[in-house]
Amino acid sequence: MASKPGASRDRGLIARHAATVLVGQLAVMAFGVTDTIVAGRYAEGALAALSVGSAIFISVYVSLMGGLQALLPIWAELHGGRRTAEVGRSVRQSLYLCAAAIALGMGLLLFPAPLLRWTEVPAAMREDVEAYLQVLAFALAPALLFRVFSTLSQSLGKPQLVTWLQLASLGLKLPLSIWFAFGGAGLPALGLVGCGWATLVVNYAMLGAAVWLLRSDPFYTGYRFWQRIEPPDWPQLRQFARLGVPAGLSVLVEVTSFTLMALFIARLGTAASAAHQIAANLTAVAYMVPLSLSIATSARVSYWLGAGDAALARRACARGFELTVLFALLFAGAMAALRWQLAAVYSANPAVIALGATLLLATALYHFADALQTLCVFVLRCYHVTVTPLALYCALLWGMGLGGGYLLAYRGIGPWAAMASPLAFWLMGAAALALTAGLFVALLLATLKRRR
Numbered sequence: 001m002a003s004k005p006g007a008s009r010d011r012g013l014i015a016r017h018a019a020t021v022l023v024g025q026l027a028v029m030a031f032g033v034t035d036t037i038v039a040g041r042y043a044e045g046a047l048a049a050l051s052v053g054s055a056i057f058i059s060v061y062v063s064l065m066g067g068l069q070a071l072l073p074i075w076a077e078l079h080g081g082r083r084t085a086e087v088g089r090s091v092r093q094s095l096y097l098c099a100a101a102i103a104l105g106m107g108l109l110l111f112p113a114p115l116l117r118w119t120e121v122p123a124a125m126r127e128d129v130e131a132y133l134q135v136l137a138f139a140l141a142p143a144l145l146f147r148v149f150s151t152l153s154q155s156l157g158k159p160q161l162v163t164w165l166q167l168a169s170l171g172l173k174l175p176l177s178i179w180f181a182f183g184g185a186g187l188p189a190l191g192l193v194g195c196g197w198a199t200l201v202v203n204y205a206m207l208g209a210a211v212w213l214l215r216s217d218p219f220y221t222g223y224r225f226w227q228r229i230e231p232p233d234w235p236q237l238r239q240f241a242r243l244g245v246p247a248g249l250s251v252l253v254e255v256t257s258f259t260l261m262a263l264f265i266a267r268l269g270t271a272a273s274a275a276h277q278i279a280a281n282l283t284a285v286a287y288m289v290p291l292s293l294s295i296a297t298s299a300r301v302s303y304w305l306g307a308g309d310a311a312l313a314r315r316a317c318a319r320g321f322e323l324t325v326l327f328a329l330l331f332a333g334a335m336a337a338l339r340w341q342l343a344a345v346y347s348a349n350p351a352v353i354a355l356g357a358t359l360l361l362a363t364a365l366y367h368f369a370d371a372l373q374t375l376c377v378f379v380l381r382c383y384h385v386t387v388t389p390l391a392l393y394c395a396l397l398w399g400m401g402l403g404g405g406y407l408l409a410y411r412g413i414g415p416w417a418a419m420a421s422p423l424a425f426w427l428m429g430a431a432a433l434a435l436t437a438g439l440f441v442a443l444l445l446a447t448l449k450r451r452r
Helices: 003-042 044-069 072-080 084-110 113-118 123-155 160-182 192-216 234-266 270-306 310-337 339-346 350-382 387-410 423-450
Strands: none
Touching: 003 044, 003 123, 003 160, 003 192, 003 270, 003 310, 044 084, 044 123, 044 192, 044 234, 072 084, 072 123, 072 234, 072 270, 072 350, 084 123, 084 234, 113 123, 123 160, 123 192, 123 270, 160 192, 234 270, 234 350, 234 387, 234 423, 270 310, 270 339, 270 350, 310 339, 310 350, 310 423, 339 350, 350 387, 350 423, 387 423
């Protein structure tokens, strides 16, 4: 009976932490919505160029961000062990990893021409896409540095300040995007590139606010972050790489499998692409909930591991798992039950609504499996298990999900004829994620058993 209050406390801490992270994540997602609306109002060509440019930027940024986000268990574990001075030193060492990520990302964004040619982006669109990405290349550095601050704050159980900054930045992003895109007050209309400049200004504003908090807020000053940076500590950097590189590659597999799905579906026509966009948009929004729960759970698990209490770490994992299953069932059930109403919000075309409603049945299964595997992979990182999940991602998400979806859509698989429908991709994607989730749960249980 004595364990119940503690269990409820862990559940409450994880839920509050996740809710705070969720609000911030939704605010950041609204950046993309803002640019989509502004570019669409500016010109149809700007919206088309944005779809290509944002897909490239998101693939680069999210992959590099995933590598930095993977440092959360390290700092949460140091925090749990009350090793305050080591937190500051570890954060300073992470700047070397962040600098490498910035250099790699900027190189890809400043010189996107080979990728645009390989993907056969129309020549008329390439100039706008390249100009947009070149601005975003210089917005990448503050974005990744702010991600270090965000990951640090989450690892220390202090996500509120990050969320407030993200919400404030959204209030700045909207008017700047409109002003820079359409011009006014002496500024010429910059179109799509103006949206990029607005992102750059907002990212530096967020970074400036984060630096000010690190220097002045009493919560952070005790960690003594502002000492002179030490020379590279290669054992520590190798530890960062063992967590960060597989994590970043795993995110890259997820993002590219999702992006390539949209490109493969495009050849099925506008109705298929529109219905797929409905399913993809709702899935992306719903994913923010298990992502936030996974961040909060991994912070709590690592905290207890750092404190030397493996039993409380397992209990925190169990509480996070309960919350994730509960919310995944709620969202999956809502997608299935309200599929016609949700599809009708996005389109008035009966064909798109009918196909979108059908896709949302598969999307419900996709989301439930996605929620479980996301929680597992975050907690596995707390136990420094990263390579096996990456191998499973590559085999199942790229192979079974994307490759299987392509075969089922266009060639058929065994007794099943080619479906010529986006449903093929969602069915195979859901099946691949379900298998991934099952294997990750088994791997997590085996890991927890070994760490008793």
